[in-house]
Amino acid sequence: MESKIYKLYLNLLQKCGSPKEYWPQWCKKGKTSSDREIIAIGAILTQRTSWRNAELALENLKKAELLSFGKIAELERSETLVPYVRVAGFYQSKPKKLFELCKFIEVFEGVKGFGEYAKKNLEKAREDLLSLYGIGPETADTILLYAFDKPSFVVDEYTKRLVKKEELATDLSYDNLKNLFEKNLPVNTEIYQNFHALVIFSQKEKSRWGMKVV
DNA sequence: ACCCAGGTGGCCC
DNA sequence: GGGCCACATGGG
Numbered sequence: 404m405e406s407k408i409y410k411l412y413l414n415l416l417q418k419c420g421s422p423k424e425y426w427p428q429w430c431k432k433g434k435t436s437s438d439r440e441i442i443a444i445g446a447i448l449t450q451r452t453s454w455r456n457a458e459l460a461l462e463n464l465k466k467a468e469l470l471s472f473g474k475i476a477e478l479e480r481s482e483t484l485v486p487y488v489r490v491a492g493f494y495q496s497k498p499k500k501l502f503e504l505c506k507f508i509e510v511f512e513g514v515k516g517f518g519e520y521a522k523k524n525l526e527k528a529r530e531d532l533l534s535l536y537g538i539g540p541e542t543a544d545t546i547l548l549y550a551f552d553k554p555s556f557v558v559d560e561y562t563k564r565l566v567k568k569e570e571l572a573t574d575l576s577y578d579n580l581k582n583l584f585e586k587n588l589p590v591n592t593e594i595y596q597n598f599h600a601l602v603i604f605s606q607k608e609k610s611r612w613g614m615k616v617v
Numbered sequence: 618a619c620c621c622a623g624g625t626g627g628c629c630c
Numbered sequence: 631g632g633g634c635c636a637c638a639t640g641g642g
Contacts, residue, residue, distance in 0.1 A: 446623085447624095449622085449623055449624095450623080450624045450625070451621095451622065451623085451624045451625080451637085451638095452622060452623085452624090452638090452639075452640090453621085453622045453623085453639090453640075453641075454622080454623065455622090455640080455641085456622080456639065456640060456641090457622095457623090459640095489638085489639075490639065490640075491638090491639070491640095492622090492637080492638040492639035492640080493624090493625095493637055493638055493639080494637095494638065494639080495637075495638085496625080496626090496637065496638095497638095500625090536625090536626080537624090537625065537626085538624095538625085539624060539625050539626085540624090540625095541623075541624060541625090542623095542624070542625080545623075557623085559623055559624085560622095560623080560624090561623075576631095576632090599623085600623095602623095603623055
């Protein structure tokens, strides 16, 4: 595998070091069902929002003992989440998005939990996620890749910028870039996880980056 | 007083 | 299928 894409990956890895240092929970092995739920909740909270604010919302939910799919699915109304989620912005829609996802998992997987759901076939799980309100391609792939540990490459604005700058493609649509990366990399969850983290990380100040343990 | 942050859904054409 | 726009908070 000697594609430009793979060389780019190796360069980023050499330049930035292992993403595990600054994305500990998202890249770690042996995730619990709870870890997976928190990652999925975080993926929604961070939509068009700084990770710092998404993290504050996660902490609010944790203090309120609402940081789990079961607890959120039990709520009668999504509006209950508003005060905890407010700090992450879009507080009218994010509670609905979280509620929708948690309800979906509850209805379809019952007591088996998110960990079991994560074993679902990748293509089917991606279709499921995309059908939910508030989950578009980037969030779906983020959940598949980091919460489910499935080899589904995540494309974001940083990826697009990088591809444009390196002149790796002219069609910058989501699906085209996703296919481009998946076609030019080994089908490997760890590489996809590292790559996406490195793309984001490489464009930020190292000292200001890093995820706390929620 | 701007601009941005790990997007998405709803319109419009 | 692509091009806009609203959504909302906190930090620079």
